[in-house]
Amino acid sequence: MIRAIVAGLILQVNVLTYHNDLSRTGQNLNETILTPARLEAGEFGPLFANPVDGQVYGQPLYMWGLNVAGKGLHNVLFVVTEHDSVYAFDADKNAAPLWQVSFINPPAGITSVPSDALGCQAISPEMGITSTPVIDPTTGTLYVVAMTLENFGQTYVHRLHALDVTTGQEKPGSPVEIEASAPGTGDGNAAVTFKPWLYKERAGLLLLNGRVYTSWSSNCDFGNYHGWLISYDAKTLERVAVYTSTPNWEAGSIWQSGAAPAVDENGNIYIVTGNGTFDAASGGADLGDSVIKLSAANGLSVLDYFTPFNAGLLDTKDIDLGSSGALLLPDSAGTPQHAHLLVTGGKEGRIYVIDRESMGHFSAAGDSQIVQSLPTSIGPLYGIPAYFNNTVFFSGQNDALKAFPISKGLLPENPSTQSAGTIAGMGSVPSISANVGVDGIVWTIQPDALHAYDATNLGNELYRGSYGSYIKFATPTIANGKVYVGTGASVAVFGLLNSPAIGLIENAAGNAASAVAPGSIVSVYGTNLAAGSEAASQNPLPTVLGGSRIVINGLSAPLLSANPNQINAQVPYETVGGIAAVVAIRETGASAPAALKVQETAPGIFVAFNQDGTVNGSSHPAAPGSALLLFVTGLGPTQPPVPTGVAAPAGPPVSAIVPLSATIGGVSTEVLSAGLAPGMVGVFNVTLTVPEQPTGNYPLLVPLVIRAGGVASNSLTVNIDL
DSSP: OHHHHHHHTTSOOOBOSTTSSTTOOOEEOBOOSOOHHHHHTTOEEEEEEEEOSSOOOSOOEEEEEEEETTTEEEEEEEEEOTTSEEEEEETTOOOOOSEEEEOOBGGGTBBOEEHHHHTOOSSOSEESOOSOOEEETTTTEEEEEEEEEETTTTEEEEEEEEEETTTOOBOTTOOEEOOOEEEOSTTSSSEEEOOGGGEEOOSOOEEETTEEEEEEEESTTOSSOBOEEEEEETTTOOEEEEEESOTTSOBOOOOGGGOOOEEOTTOOEEEEOOSBOBOGGGTOOOBSSOEEEEEOSSSOEEEEEEEOTTHHHHHHTTOOGGGSOOEEOOGGGSOSSSOSEEEEEOTTOOEEEEETTSOOEEOTTOSTTSSEEESSSSSOOOSOOEEETTEEEEEOTTSOEEEEEOBTTBOOSSOSEEOSSOOOTTOOOOEEEEETTEEEEEEEEOSSOEEEEETTEEEEEEEEEOOSSOOTTOOOEEETTEEEEEOSSEEEEEEETTSOEEEEEEETTOOOSSEEOTTOEEEEEEESOOSSOEEOOSSSOOSOBTTBEEEETTEEOOEEEEETTEEEEEOOTTOOSEEEEEEEEETTEEOOOEEEEEOSOOOEEEEEEETTSOBOBTTBOBOTTOEEEEEEEOOOOEESOOOTTOOBOSSSOOEEOSOEEEEETTEEEOEEEEEEOBTOSSOEEEEEEOOOOSSOOSSEEEEEEEEETTEEOOOEEEEEOO
C-alpha cells in the first residue's frame, strides 16, 4: 500500500471540469488512497459537511496546492449554489470558507430567481447557479454562470463571471450579461433572440482553446425556446460565436442532465439536444432530438449529426434524447472501421453507439446506419454514463447500475455485471476512481445514500452511507482520498475514517513564511499522524517513527520525532524547488497530499546564545561588540554536502554556500561564520557580532533577522545591555 501511495504522488489530482475531462469519462485514474479493500474493511465513511446557503446542483471542483490570497497553500474545493453563491473551501477541513462571493443584493432588488416566478418547479425553491463551473488553471480563473432576478422582480438576467480562484474577485471585464441572437424564423421574424426568462444554464460549462462555452435549456419546456450554445473569449469575455439548434421553429434544449459538452482530439464539440423540431434531413437547420458535432474553428458550425429514426415520437411523447450527454470513448475501444466512438442515450432507455467520423444523420427506416442501437438494455437515462477499463457504466431510471464491456467496438445487449436491485428515482451519474487500471470503484449519488461498487463486479457493493438531502443528477467528485457530494444545504465529505490528516506544515523554527528549503527542519501538524510518541535516537535519522512516515514528492523524509498531532522531519536535500506534495502515511491509510512551497533558502531562527553560553534573554542580555551564536535552519546547500538525514560531522566545518546578512535592531552586523551544527541534522550555527544601537538607551529589546540569498528569517527578539 505504501509503495502505491508513494508512486501516486508524482501526479496530483485536479478536477477542473464536469466529469473530470473533455471526453466526459468521469474517471480519476490517480487515486491511490481509496481502494476496494479499504472500503470493504469498513475504513471509509463520512468525515464532515461544510454548510452552504442553497442547493448544490453543480459538481464540486477541486484544485490541489492553491496559494489562496493571505491564507497560504490549500487543497481547495469550489462549490456553487442555487442561492447564487460561490464558495472556496479547504478540501480537507471542516472549516469556514477560504472565500465566498454572492451575486445577489436583496436591498438593491437583486435576488436569486424564485421557482414560482418561472412557473417551473424542476429546480425548487430558487434558481441561481445550476451548472458546473469550469476552471482555467493557467490563468487561475473560475468561470461560472449565475441567474438573478433584478429591479425588484422585474428583470431576469444571466451573467458569465470570471473569478480569481485565489480571492473570488471578478477578473477584468467580468461579468458580462448573456445576450444573443441568430438568423432564423423561429420567433416569427428574421432572427431568434435569447430571452433570459425562458432559459437556464443546465449543462456544465466548457473551456476550450481560450473560449468559454455556455449551453442553454428551457424552464419546463415553457415558451417559444431554442437550444443555444454561446461562446465567449476567456480573457475579455467578449461574445465570440452563437449556435442555436432550432433556428426556424422551436425547442431543442441543451440540458443533458447537467453534463457538459464533450470535445474530441481535433477540438470538435458534441452536444445532445432535447425534444424539438427536426428538419435537417430535408435541408433545414433544426436539429431537435439529435447528437450534433460542431466545429469551433470559425464560429460554431454543424459538421455532422445523428437523429434517431423515431425522433418525432421522442418529441411528442417527451422521451427526448437530450437527457444524457455525449461520452467519447478512447481509440482503444474502437475498431479500424470505427475508431472514434461516441456513446449516449435518452429517456427512451436506448443506448446509441455512434462513429464520430460518420455519425449517420437520419434514416426513417431505422438506426442501422450507426454502429449500434440497443433499445432495451437500460432504463431511461438521465445523466451521462462513465467509462473505465474498456467498460461503459450506465445508471438508468428505476434500473440497476450496469457495466457493458466493449468488444470489437460493440456493447453487449446484456451487462456483464450489475448492482443488486434498482436505483430509485431518475437513476444516477456514475463516476470512477482507480489507480491507473486497478482498484477501480464506481461511485454514485442515489436518493438514499452515497454508494460505491467494485468496478470489476457491480454486484459487490463496497459502501453505502448517508450524506444529507438529495439533489437529482448530482455528480460525485473524487480526489486525493476523499469523495465530495453536493446536497441541499452542504457539501458532504467522505474519506478514510482513521487515516492521517495534515492541517499545517511550517518551518520548525517558527518562521511563518510559506516556504521551506531542502534540508530544512519542518513541523507537520494534524490528526492521527502517528500511532504514538517516539523520538529518533540514531544517525542517520529513521524514516519511520510512531508507525508513520512523511513523504515529500515521493521521497521519504528523515524524522526527528513523531506523535499523533505533530511530526518533525527534514525536507530531503533532493527535493526540487516548486510546490511539493506532502503526505503522512500509516498502516491505517494516508493523508490527502498537502502542498508545500520549496525554494533554495528559507531561514528560520530557533534560539540565540550569548558569547558566555547563556541563552539570550532579559536575565542574560548581550553586550554590544560581543558575539551571538544562533541555531538556524533553512540556509540551503552546503560545502561539502551532507547526505539527507545524516548529522553534520565534528570536522571539518560544513559551510553554508548562499551568502548571509543580518540585522539587529535594524542595524547591519557582521556574519562571522555559518555552517551546520556538528552532531545535528538540518541545523546551522550562525555567529554574529552585536552592533551598537543608535538610541543608546540600554537595556533594549530589538529584532534580529538574518537573510540567506535575500530571503528573510523570522524575527527573533534579543536583549542588549551594556
